[in-house]
Amino acid sequence: MVDWDIRKLQILRTLREEGTVTATAEALRMTPSAVSQQLTNLARQLGVPLLEAHGRRVRLTAAARLVLHHTEAVFEQLRRAESELTAYVQGEAGEVRVGAFSTAVPALVVPAVRSLKASAPGVTVRVREAEAAQAYDLLAAGEVDVALSLAAHAPTARDARFHLVPLLADPLDVALPRDHPLASAPALRLADLAAEPWIFGGSGPWSDITRAACEAAGFSPAQGHAASGWTAILAMVEAGMGVALVPRMAAVPRAGVAMRHLTEDRPVRHVLAATRRGTTEAPAVSRVLQALREVSLA
Template identity: 40%
Template sequence: MIDLRRLQVLRVLRAEGTVTATARALHLTPSAVSQQLRLLSKEVGSELLRPEGRRVQLTPAAHILLAHADVIATEWEQTRADLAAHAAGAVGLVRVAGFATSFGSLLAPAAARLRDSHPRLEVQLRETDIDDSLRLLLAEQADLAVLPVAGAPPLDDPRFDQRVLLDDPQDVVVSADHPFAERDSVRLAETAHETWIAPHHDQFQLIEVACAAAGFAPRVAHRAAEWNSVLVMVAHGLGICLLPRLATTSPDHRVVRIPLRDKPVPSRSVLTCVRGGSRGQPAIAAVLRALEDVVRDRRGASGRG
């Protein structure tokens, strides 16, 4: 018999690359991780690791085992979903990881709905970046992640079940005294001679692709990791930026967001991501339905506006 917990240690090692990082992800000691892997090696009757300096290399046998481990993990998650549905329904703890701009428009409203509609369900929210969200899912430290882009990891990665929750269009954001501020809409090509502020890496990649499609490369003068910093610089006339519709502004920011009339409008996909086989677990399914309801209400409010 193979201990599924030891298989999970091997799966996390593949993702993390080192025993030390694996121990940190699983909240274990490095010696405990090494012991679990040694026991797993005995259980399958094959060497799974080969020392390589201070690191370890997965053997061919380990890669064969991992291919089956992903299938086994998905089946186990589905089994847990069926048992949970049979036993108690949507109760217990669901840990949700999300990116910063998903909180005000998606995660917090969904958690508030569930607090009222599912009092036996506890939802814990945690702000993370994409890589950390995936690590938390794989290490079973999170149950659901909301991710701002597609393709990381690939949609056919057997470890995860990823589905599009919504498309998040981009607006141009300028200072209140900018010549564009009185416009109802602009074309992205009209911003070719503007000074740009580069936000965090993933968002700036989207901006570069969108600007290239419009026929120019953005001339960047400033960079910032947080949206508040970007908006403060925009408000002071230091540059412009593309702002996702999910990212909120306040009167204190003294900026104006202007819709783009390009076809198609630059946009990013927002995904829900869970471990393979776990989407049907009642507690996780309840959170997913709440997120979908929030998205539906946002679309309705936009249509009425």
């Protein structure tokens, strides 16, 4: 099989365009003797004559023209590769796989993807919904490049596998039945709801977050019902079955639910993005993180 030499083919191509060895040497910043030597070596490698005398000049043989005909596609593909590589280095192209928990997808990931479509249309984002705790397993396994999770699930800063990027503190609001006596109160504290039945998960991080917020306000919440999905939780609130803490990112308007901001206590959950160490500065990954940060600040 012929060992094709792109540099030598470029010299042959330039000779076709410039017409003489001297002009070719000037265009490529080489000496005429170097041009001649490279073309002689290329002819030897290909096993065919590439130049023939034509008066005081040389011209391409039929074999040389045949070679250049086929190598044009190669040069075109190399130009495309160079263009795409430049875009990749500048963060304007590439594929980034993002794993995110359910409420982060519509609140953070989708707006970031929309922004990237305008600012860096060559960057493709592949989204995978995953539980906040699962995101780190996917990241460690190389199945996603960026993981969105809650600080409660984050590994410690001593874990050398990951780089953590704080995004936002998501406020926790109280969901009350629309006809609840405190639904229209001028000010509301968590302590005002100490006697209410609470709706939250039977275990896991959201149970921990709800219990910790209520205990910080001076009471232990009585769990009236257990649910982990926000649709189910808000449906039960709407039915008058209890009250719940709901992240502002997760709140979906319902006619029978009043979402109230707390005037005191103001619990939050912290949302983080994470990457594998050594990949954070990859241009496309950096672009996605930038878009996520911009959305979180909006």
